[in-house]
Amino acid sequence: xxxxxxxxxxxxxxxxxxxxxxxxxxxxxxxxxxxxxxxxxxxxxxxxxxxxxxxxxxxxxxxxxxxxxxxxxxxxxxxxxxxxxxxxxxxxxxxxxxxxxxxxxxxxxxxxxxxxxxxxxxxxxxxxxxxxxxxxxxxxxxxxxxxxxxxxxxxxxxxxxxxxxxxxxxxxxxxxxxxxxxxxxxxxxxxxxxxxxxxxxxxxxxxxxxxxxxxxxxxxxxxxxxxxxxxxxxxxxxxxxxxxxxxxxxxxxxxxxxxxxxxxxxxxxxxx
Numbered sequence: 349x350x351x352x353x354x355x356x357x358x359x360x361x362x363x364x365x366x367x368x369x370x371x372x373x374x375x376x377x378x379x380x381x382x383x384x385x386x387x388x389x390x391x392x393x394x395x396x397x398x399x400x401x402x403x404x405x406x407x408x409x410x411x412x413x414x415x416x417x418x419x420x421x422x423x424x425x426x427x428x429x430x431x432x433x434x435x436x437x438x439x440x441x442x443x444x445x446x447x448x449x450x451x452x453x454x455x456x457x458x459x460x461x462x463x464x465x466x467x468x469x470x471x472x473x474x475x476x477x478x479x480x481x482x483x484x485x486x487x488x489x490x491x492x493x494x495x496x497x498x499x500x501x502x503x504x505x506x507x508x509x510x511x512x513x514x515x516x517x518x519x520x521x522x523x524x525x526x527x528x529x530x531x532x533x534x535x536x537x538x539x540x541x542x543x544x545x546x547x548x549x550x551x552x553x554x555x556x557x558x559x560x561x562x563x564x565x566x567x568x569x570x571x572x573x574x575x576x577x578x579x580x581x582x583x584x585x586x587x588x589x590x591x592x593x594x595x596x597x598x599x600x601x602x603x604x605x606x607x608x609x610x611x612x613x614x615x616x617x618x619x620x
Contacts, residue, residue: 428453446468
């Protein structure tokens, strides 16, 4: 059921990644939005490319960098794309490579497909409801990048590994944000140290953190700070299909989407 939508999402993410890298290799300017978050030409070009590639399905798109319809309009949508064309713009500006393209299909407020692509590291994570979650690592994916529009989903699945890949670790691993570590996150990690003999902390940027939990590289990603729906929708789809979860800290239920307030509550992504 989701094969066509998932396949086109992968194509859109990879083409957006190419747009991002064209800007990444130049002396780009950085603007700042009202919330003080950075914005570059790469964000805008990637958003335009994704919207163009998904247009054929006539499904509305909620993109961080696009026009946001008001809730009176959005609440009538039973499905929509939720897109972050460049998740981790701070990491993009730092040129550390730790940024991603995120595309999710949300149906009845629940993510049903998710694609997260790392343009620099060339790792691709994707999932669809009932199909499972998968990763194609750089060595297996590089040959597909320039011919992504003619590659089939079946060809991609042949080189993909089903998540989780890592199923046993010596210590409990917590992945945290490189740019957004809050006081509450530190306190939560200290509490985890009381529960588990050894706790290892690793840091990275953007949605790679959720991918590491889905992959099994990390056990938990606590986020006690502000995020938006487009930061988490694709990652949640991948987490859920890998047997993990993303739980709203307030409701203690899986995060829901296309809400009136697009600002997420705190959450914890973890292996179940």
